[in-house]
Amino acid sequence: MKLSTKGRYGLMAMYQLAMAYGEGPISIKSIADEEDLSENYLEQLFSTLKKNGLVVSSRGAYGGYMLTRHPKDITVGEILRSLEGENYPADCVSSDGFECKKEDMCVTKVVLAKIKSGIDQVIDSITLQDMIEDANMVKNL
Amino acid sequence: MKLSTKGRYGLMAMYQLAMAYGEGPISIKSIADEEDLSENYLEQLFSTLKKNGLVVSSRGAYGGYMLTRHPKDITVGEILRSLEGENYPADCVSSDGFECKKEDMCVTKVVLAKIKSGIDQVIDSITLQDMIEDANMVKNL
DNA sequence: TTAAAGTTGACAATATTACTTGGATATAAT
DNA sequence: ATTATATCCAAGTAATATTGTCAACTTTAA
Numbered sequence: 001m002k003l004s005t006k007g008r009y010g011l012m013a014m015y016q017l018a019m020a021y022g023e024g025p026i027s028i029k030s031i032a033d034e035e036d037l038s039e040n041y042l043e044q045l046f047s048t049l050k051k052n053g054l055v056v057s058s059r060g061a062y063g064g065y066m067l068t069r070h071p072k073d074i075t076v077g078e079i080l081r082s083l084e085g086e087n088y089p090a091d092c093v094s095s096d097g098f099e100c101k102k103e104d105m106c107v108t109k110v111v112l113a114k115i116k117s118g119i120d121q122v123i124d125s126i127t128l129q130d131m132i133e134d135a136n137m138v139k140n141l
Numbered sequence: 142m143k144l145s146t147k148g149r150y151g152l153m154a155m156y157q158l159a160m161a162y163g164e165g166p167i168s169i170k171s172i173a174d175e176e177d178l179s180e181n182y183l184e185q186l187f188s189t190l191k192k193n194g195l196v197v198s199s200r201g202a203y204g205g206y207m208l209t210r211h212p213k214d215i216t217v218g219e220i221l222r223s224l225e226g227e228n229y230p231a232d233c234v235s236s237d238g239f240e241c242k243k244e245d246m247c248v249t250k251v252v253l254a255k256i257k258s259g260i261d262q263v264i265d266s267i268t269l270q271d272m273i274e275d276a277n278m279v280k281n282l
Numbered sequence: 283t284t285a286a287a288g289t290t291g292a293c294a295a296t297a298t299t300a301c302t303t304g305g306a307t308a309t310a311a312t
Numbered sequence: 313a314t315t316a317t318a319t320c321c322a323a324g325t326a327a328t329a330t331t332g333t334c335a336a337c338t339t340t341a342a
Binding site for chain 1: 298301302303307308309310
């Protein structure tokens, strides 16, 4: 039940964009430097984030990426689902017509569905804005 | 954020033991047949479940495994943690002295900790007994 | 004593993850 | 125009984790 680096790096990167919201595009290079991540790898993550409408890009010098919405309107859930796919703990809980082999609905399915909804509840309730505020609180300790 | 087969198979197997609670040991073979899983693989899972005190084994003919406690006193959380380790979404949320490279506490850590506690809350609130009752409800639809 | 069942450790196949490489294309500043 | 700075795109690859298999061994009940 681990988050992959996709999810973690993506979250860190989106947090950077959130902090610079309204200040024009941020380049991958500057994020990679800041967070000590691979530039090329981050590119791929941003590519999917863009595909999913969470960021827009501007190419060329002084280009980079920007959030499409205000940080308070982007949830951690959107980001994680975008990068990691649905957080289904198992395929049988997915929506796309997967069918268990066993005729009777398996019991673990009920459990897995509960886990999924628990995770969703948490990640959909946290916005990028919340992250910024959390960070400020930690700083002021 | 997927559960591995360890967790899923283990859960299914423990459910079988729960249904047979009080009726003596159940062999791996019969569970493997019932749930269509590999016998040898299940062995490994039961080995760790035993190490963690969730089941006891009796060897020899008519042997097998039994729950150490009543199904109402064994949670899904115990089983999953036993098989998959702590469900930490990332290492920095773990308890064993892991330190982030960055001096300031990273913000994603706060988010990850929230996810973890959300998952724990769900899985620790479901017992094997609950699973049995859920199954009965589904049957009677 | 024999057959059923658990125990152990090594290992192999497969899948996924986490990148790397190499180039093409777009844009802004000079 | 040229150059520096970016994104964009498609493969390829190395590392790691997952998901098992296999074989030899030990214990125990019938």
